[in-house]
Amino acid sequence: MEQKDQISQTSVGEIPKVGSESIKTADLKSTKITAGVQEVHSQEIFSEFREHSVAEFFKKNRQMLGFSGKVRSLTTLVHEYVTNSLDACEEAKILPNIYVKIDNLPNGHIRLYVEDNGPGIPKQFIGRALGQMLAGTKFHRFVQQRGQQGIGATGGTMYAQITTGKPIHCRSSTGDNIIYECDVAVDLKTNSPKISNMVEYTGKYRGLTIIGEFGEVKYDKSEYSAFEYLKATALANPHAQITIVDPEGERTVFQRAHEEVPERPKPAQPHPLGVTTDDLINYAHHSKERKLSSFLTSNFARVSDSKVEELKKLCPSINFDKMPRELKWEEAEAIVRAFKQIKWIAPSADPLRPIGKEQIEKALKNVLQPEFVSVSERSPKVFRGGVPFLVEVGIAYKGKAGRQKSDGTVGLDVKRFANRAPLLFDAGGCATMEAVKTIDWGRYGLKDIENMPVTLFMNLVSVHVPYTSAGKQAISNEEEIVEEFRYAIMEVARDLDRYLSGKIRDEQREARKKAIMRYVKQISSDLPYLAGEKTSEELEKKLLHIIESKYSKMFDKGRLTADEEKQIKKEIEEDIEE
Amino acid sequence: MAKKKEISLEKSDASLTKEDIIVKEKLTSLGKQLIKEIEAGQSPYFETVVRGRSNVLHGEEGYLYLGDKKEKRVFLNVAQAKKFMQTVAVAAKCKKFKEENLHTSIRGLFYQLKFTLGEDLDEELFEEQSESNELVEDLEVALNLKREDLNLSTDRKGVVAGNLVIRDKFGGEETEIDCTKQGRSGWMIPSDVDNGMEFIDVDVDYVLVIEKDALWQRLNEDKFWKKENCLIITPKGQASRGCRRLIRKLADMKLPIYCFMDCDAWGWYIYWTIKTGSMNLAYLGRNIATPEAKFIGVTMSDIERYDFLKKLTINAKEVDLKRAEELLSYPWISRHQDWVKELKIVLDTKKKIEQDALQGPRLTFVGEYVREKVENKQFLY
Structure with missing residues (x-):
């Protein structure tokens, strides 16, 4: 669910000391205007901007929001900014170029620099984008989106304040040759932004740059690191070019693999079955409807007057005529419970926007340079009696696929995503892992999958991703989702099996060929003598040719013809005979 | 390989008996058949009768003999390639013995054939004598003659x-x-x-x-x-x-x-x-x-x-x-x-x-x- 905010573009408040070094446009090459696609101006996007007031709550519950542990906290920050950039670019139909630089400061803090080539944030919105909780252009719309889990850029601002006392510095331009820079902080009591040190100048730039100084964060290259996060992000967003420069100055570029901005998912109203108490409260509290009943019918899909009547029967103590903003937590809980007891027409599957088989394949090839890739293609299904979803699973073998284990060997790596957003934490309870665990890998000749250089790419596409907790790092074990993931895994596992057996078969054929080749010289010299004929080089050549053509590689060509299948079968039988 | 110049040592058939000439002919036609197969673009092969127990029969006549079950010896089969090559080498060698009108034991044959297959190959044509026995039997059956006919002598006893x-x-x-x-x-x-x-x-x-x-x-x-x-x-x-x-x-x-x-x-x-x-x-x-x-x-x-x-x-x-x-x-x-x-x-x-x-x-x-x-x-x- 898209609760919480999610700002398309984040940014700044009061300018701290960062300002002394002027921000240079990092690595972004000139902004591309995607051919034929009209970019959407930032003003348009921000016309839907709204606000909420829950900053205090988030401050108290930071661990729930991904700010627990130093490494994870940094990853969460990177996640928030990068996700915002990707969403903003997508909405503006811009091919994203994102540049992330991480520096260790002498005082033990880390400076995080994130620059994009997105639409930028109009000056008047920058404060709310970076300094106000639950403010954003998207949370009130029901759209499948990446940035469902965080608390957005404001969370970053808050985290900087809490750990270093400093605001976030930002720079942005909507591409009108006017660039502004400022510092942004959050007034936690009033959940309002505090902007300072605003400067404006002319220059060529479009996008948003964030510079923040954070304490209680740490950079490493573990599987939970910002690095792995960006790598995973690149996998799920082949249209993005992402660069990371780590504190050692090492620079990694995840090249763009696909030159097309993904189509925006169609906004849709939330379906009652996908709504959490939290969501309901959020929606209700910013609703302009006068009555709770009309709030329900106008904001949720498939909620008709007669359904409201059913709700009333199920929740007799709730006054459905009161103002939605007066909805209490307990009441919201009761309504969500009641939602589950009513029969609903299933929500439309239209809003689902998978990454796509081709794109996933490209991304896996691009990032992992594997020897073999296969991606499943499955149609949408529903869970919880009506929430549409679909799963995308890719498998990559060898190359850079797999996870470096502590003993130095490489093993299975499961890259989990929900609506393209990487899930790095809480793998244990995730539906994806449940599916992986319950596969009978032996059936696919992959019994030792745990120790194979294999990356499994698993993406859940849904407008309601059923997370296990507010940390939004694991998909709950909905039976239908686990099953669907299992089917998808089986598909790609079968392909890998076929590839491996084909490859092994080719290797065996090659070995057979060589074994026979050894004897060609001898037999070619003995035969003419036996036949009482002159020795001829022709004979040797002919014999070599016969062998070459029998043992020519078959797998390289892809699928085998029926005849080839037959021949291979025969060869295998020959082997067994001996 | 030594054998090439030995072709020139080939004795005229005049010194051979009629039986010798028939045996030599059988060997020659085996060679011709295999070459023909290669020229036709197929794997060279010859047929031999299955010698396993399953094909041993006993009839009214009161002796054991082989049934009709045949099997192919094929060069383009990884399991048979080496044996096939060895069989051809044995046949060629026996033809030479025939032409020279000289006899030897299987062990002698083994030493004649125990040479490396090439400088780059860490493999000898024959490594064990036991390898050659079965091939000689193959030839005996395929050509319908006895090893003695191939100038291969066995131990005397009796x-x-x-x-x-x-x-x-x-x-x-x-x-x-x-x-x-x-x-x-x-x-x-x-x-x-x-x-x-x-x-x-x-x-x-x-x-x-x-x-x-x-x-x-x-x-x-x-x-x-x-x-x-x-x-x-x-x-x-x-x-x-x-x-x-x-x-x-x-x-x-x-x-x-x-x-x-x-x-x-x-x-x-x-x-x-x-x-x-x-x-x-x-x-x-x-x-x-x-x-x-x-x-x-x-x-x-x-x-x-x-x-x-x-x-x-x-x-x-x-x-x-x-x-x-x-x-x-x-x-x-x-x-x-x-x-x-x-x-x-x-x-x-x-x-x-x-x-x-x-x-x-x-x-x-x-x-x-x-x-x-x-x-x-x-x-x-």
Whole structure:
């Protein structure tokens, strides 16, 4: 669910000391205007901007929001900014170029620099984008989106304040040759932004740059690191070019693999079955409807007057005529419970926007340079009696696929995503892992999958991703989702099996060929003598040719013809005979 | 490789016998056939008859032979490639022996072929002699000839005495051998009694095959062969290919073949090998079997006739009893009631009798025993 905010573009408040070094446009090459696609101006996007007031709550519950542990906290920050950039670019139909630089400061803090080539944030919105909780252009719309889990850029601002006392510095331009820079902080009591040190100048730039100084964060290259996060992000967003420069100055570029901005998912109203108490409260509290009943019918899909009547029967103590903003937590809980007891027409599957088989394949090839890739293609299904979803699973073998284990060997790596957003934490309870665990890998000749250089790419596409907790790092074990993931895994596992057996078969054929080749010289010299004929080089050549053509590689060509299948079968039988 | 220049050493066929030329032709046509297959773009192959037990048959004729089951030897099969190449090498080498009119053993052949396949290959054409034996058999079957025909000699074993005169063309010379003039040692049966061997005179009434050399020497000293006008042959245990072939040839001359063996597992086995041939050499069929052969003794029933034998029996060993049971299970044996009776006595009494026991009363009794048996036609099939 898209609760919480999610700002398309984040940014700044009061300018701290960062300002002394002027921000240079990092690595972004000139902004591309995607051919034929009209970019959407930032003003348009921000016309839907709204606000909420829950900053205090988030401050108290930071661990729930991904700010627990130093490494994870940094990853969460990177996640928030990068996700915002990707969403903003997508909405503006811009091919994203994102540049992330991480520096260790002498005082033990880390400076995080994130620059994009997105639409930028109009000056008047920058404060709310970076300094106000639950403010954003998207949370009130029901759209499948990446940035469902965080608390957005404001969370970053808050985290900087809490750990270093400093605001976030930002720079942005909507591409009108006017660039502004400022510092942004959050007034936690009033959940309002505090902007300072605003400067404006002319220059060529479009996008948003964030510079923040954070304490209680740490950079490493573990599987939970910002690095792995960006790598995973690149996998799920082949249209993005992402660069990371780590504190050692090492620079990694995840090249763009696909030159097309993904189509925006169609906004849709939330379906009652996908709504959490939290969501309901959020929606209700910013609703302009006068009555709770009309709030329900106008904001949720498939909620008709007669359904409201059913709700009333199920929740007799709730006054459905009161103002939605007066909805209490307990009441919201009761309504969500009641939602589950009513029969609903299933929500439309239209809003689902998978990454796509081709794109996933490209991304896996691009990032992992594997020897073999296969991606499943499955149609949408529903869970919880009506929430549409679909799963995308890719498998990559060898190359850079797999996870470096502590003993130095490489093993299975499961890259989990929900609506393209990487899930790095809480793998244990995730539906994806449940599916992986319950596969009978032996059936696919992959019994030792745990120790194979294999990356499994698993993406859940849904407008309601059923997370296990507010940390939004694991998909709950909905039976239908686990099953669907299992089917998808089986598909790609079968392909890998076929590839491996084909490859092994080719290797065996090659070995057979060589074994026979050894004897060609001898037999070619003995035969003419036996036949009482002159020795001829022709004979040797002919014999070599016969062998070459029998043992020519078959797998390289892809699928085998029926005849080839037959021949291979025969060869295998020959082997067994001996 | 040495062999190339040797082509120039090829002798003219003039020095070869008709049989030699036929064998050489068979080898040549095998080579031509394989080359033709390669030129047609297919894997070279030849057919051979399956030599496994499943294809060993026993018919009314009373000997073991191979059925019709054939199998292909194919070069383009990783499991067969090396053997195929080796077989061709063996064939080529045998052709050379033929042309040179020289003979050697399989071991000699092995050393001729034990060379590396090439500087870059860590492999020899042959590494073990055992590899070559099976290939030689392949060739024997595929070309329908015996290894002796390929100038491959086997170990000699077996001795003959009696009125047999042979002309032996060997090493470019001809020698006449009179088996009555071989003194105490007798004439040693060669590996090949077909090629270059001519039976000039065989004037005997029957052939006596004696398992043990000791008993043969006994009868030879008695001039038994002279008194009885027979040939005495000892295979000295299991009969060699040459010995079995000789017995076959003598039977072909309508001479009765009487076998005189121990009354124990080994003796019976030797007898039945002479009579029916063996599983291993079933591919040689009737050429190496003599179904006409008869067993004159020693038998368990002899105890009834010769009282002294009662005291001279010894305990049968486990192997004897096992062999007796095995023989009973062969249909070509169990159909002879006499044999069934004999074998059952062995199994019941767990006793056996050696030929040597006949020397119990007096040394010359051995001859008397044989004479009596032959005269009374007391034998088992």
